[in-house]
Amino acid sequence: MAQEQKPPEVPTVTYTVKAGHASNPQTMEVHAAQGDLKPWDLDSKLRVVKGRQPRLDGKYKVTGRAKYTFDISMPGMLWGRMVRSAVPAGQILKIDTSKAEALPGVKAVWTSDARTVRFAGQDVAAVAAVSPEVAEDAARLVQVTYDEASFVTDLEKAMADDAPLVYEPDKIPGPKDIPRKGNVLGPKPPGRGGSRGDVDKGFADAAVTIQQTYSVPTHTHSPLETHGVIAKWEGDQLTVWASTQGVFTVRDGMAEALGIDRKNVNVITEHMGGGFGSKLAPSASGSAFAVVACKLAKQAGAPVKLMLDRHEEHLCTGNAPSALMTVKIGAARDGSFTAVHYRSFGSAGIAGGAGTGGPAGSLHGKNPNLKIEEHDVFTNAGPAAPLRAPGHPQGAFALESAVDEVADRLGLDPLEVRRKNEASPVRLIQYDVGAKAIGWERRNKKPGEGAGPRKRGIGMANGNWYVIARGSGVGAEVRIHRDGSVEYFSGAQDIGTGFRTAMAMVVAEELGLKPTDVKPNVGDSRWPEGPGSGGSNTTNSVAPAVRLAAHDARMKLFALAAPGLGAKAEDLDAADGKIFVAASPGKSVAFKQTAAKMSGEVIAAVAERKKQFETYRQDLAGCQFAEVEVDTQTGVVRVIKVVAVNDCGFPINLLTTESQIIGAMIQGVSWALWENRVLDRNVGTMVNPNLESYKVLSSKDMFEAVPIVTEIANAGNNTSAAGIGEPCIVPTLGAVANAVFNASGARVRTLPITPDRVLAALAEARRS
Amino acid sequence: MESEANVPICKRLRTKMYYVLGRDHVDLRESSPTAQYWCSRTATVLGPDEVWCSPEVCQPGRACFEPEQS
Structure with a gap:
């Protein structure tokens, strides 16, 4: 896991908080950096945070108005296409691009300096052309001569x-x-x-x-949107629209690989169609396609769009080992x-x-x-x-x-x-919650004891993760305009988790507004820096900075409201679009009325996240329970129900938190029962590089998915958020396998749990 | 030979935690058993010499090694 260095010592302020789970609260002292706010804890009266807020961008996504990298187009844009090694090992003796260059419509060609091939799918060459069809034709005209070597x-x-x-x-x-x-x-x-x-x-x-x-x-990760970029040069200025989990990673990565000043690189990710970890590198772990797109664009003097196809996505953009x-x-x-x-x-x-x-x-x-x-x-x-x-x-x-x-x-x-x-007090609570939700008492006392050929069973498994948060170098800006409108800015990207909505909820909480009153601006490297979205850190890294900025803006607004209310700014509170005296809520003024008093056009507050402080626990507990049906005559396994019980600290938005947990259960069941990259042992290429023969769970395979969040006042930052994207997939594979055993008596120790393996395990169980 | 704690690591070595936790909070000398590393020159897991990148191999002695101070 992470290789964390000890953070530098900074002046601190001590807060006493009520941390942990509501059923067993624990009073603890935390030492926040000076200037940081007391973390939300079990005593906090939250009006918006921990609620269920539909995604602010939901209507744009379901109507097709949300622009993903794949959707972006611009005048004069060329289409890039990579050429990849067809063999898994050997030396490249020659790359002949002459026929491709001669094809009408081809505007730029790139060839790799590398001469050693180590896997089928490695970058060899690339072209940029006036249409995707011409680019594909040109790529096929690139002739590569190999001295093939033995491989494994x-x-x-x-x-x-x-x-x-x-x-x-x-x-x-x-x-x-x-x-x-x-x-x-x-x-x-x-x-x-x-x-x-x-x-x-x-x-x-x-x-x-x-x-x-x-x-x-x-x-393989198999996100809906494949890896891809659009690269556009205007003089020395490079703009990259990227399907990425890290706009600042791409910014730095392009600058370093191209040898240019990172201040001259701007990266934009307005919407992103999934990555699951594969989009944390500047290009991809096994392809420099984004750098190549920038080079092609420079060479051609025109923007270049280079989106990988599904075949490439399976080959070179990463996988789970x-x-x-x-x-x-x-x-x-x-x-x-x-x-x-x-x-x-x-x-x-x-x-x-x-x-x-x-x-x-x-x-x-x-x-x-x-x-x-x-x-x-x-x-x-x-x-x-x-x-x-x-x-x-x-x-x-x-x-x-x-x-x-x-x-x-x-x-x-x-x-x-x-x-x-x-050893975890949180997981002990989760055991009770999960067992009740699945009906643990219904499990077979003797595996496979159910009557008939279709046998049901229940199993469970544990999972773990860690509280990972970036304690510096993360910023946020909140602006209140004179007309009362509010917006926030974070350079960090929303990778589909609902990050932009969660941050709007934090702003709304501080300003006493509804989340729909707050305009989110995310995913642009011109805005305050955010982390790469890995390690389940984005919300718990950025939300504390957003809260600080919103709090600063709130206090500036309160200073405008205070004289009229006959109170000090620090004695005011905000809720339901009003600013009021906390001790006398009847004395109030409308948020918009107060904003109109500002002398300029905007109150702008910029904040940097303070250090992470002591947490209730440094680990994130989880466990899952699965119910399956095994057809003992055909070996087919059907998942009936999965109950996932997870700790994520305080869920900022319970609705999208549950959505992430449901997604993890789906991905986990798919992993347990179907997904399997097959490489041909004779020629070393992938046999199933698509989503037809690389099987993933489909709608007809869907099961009852029950996400349960055990709210924990984590207290590690001023929001008590701790992360959910990853921990909720860890137990699923084991829970399904154990349920298959409980249902049938067949212990399948090799994934995926395919019918042939179930039948073999049943035969083995009968023998023993 | 320098002690392990002081072994310089190539300034081109990158991994996801460099951008998650931030460069000031990651010790690239300590290898993670689950991390993939990449080279900022090539932007892939293979360095300019076409060998994989990791804290254990991106050290002095490798032809493409770049010390931090250069």
């Missing part, structure tokens, strides 16, 4: 001693301090949670020990764990970062002995990219399946085994 695309085959090497040893500078053998790198130093105690002693003390291996294939995970758990008769050994091998293709040990490092915190070993295995495949809690859904699937197997071996209720090992 399969995780387990890449681990063999005689496997073709993705990186030749004599060309690698190190890596230092990490063991390397062939394509295998590791074990790497453990991430968060790490290792503790003495696992050998713990296993010696165990009454029962189970050890199983689980595997997950590579999963495959994983082969062996989990060994020792337990006492009562279900208390005595030791956990988690060992994983994963492939992020030509990149590293395939670790899956996060859940093992954080869950079941009462277990005294833990050892985590994570390995990267290089393969000739497109590089991974962060995908919604990187490595955690895979790791939780393995770990939580193993926990279920321990419970089965001991004849114990899996929920009680988890309670026995639980």
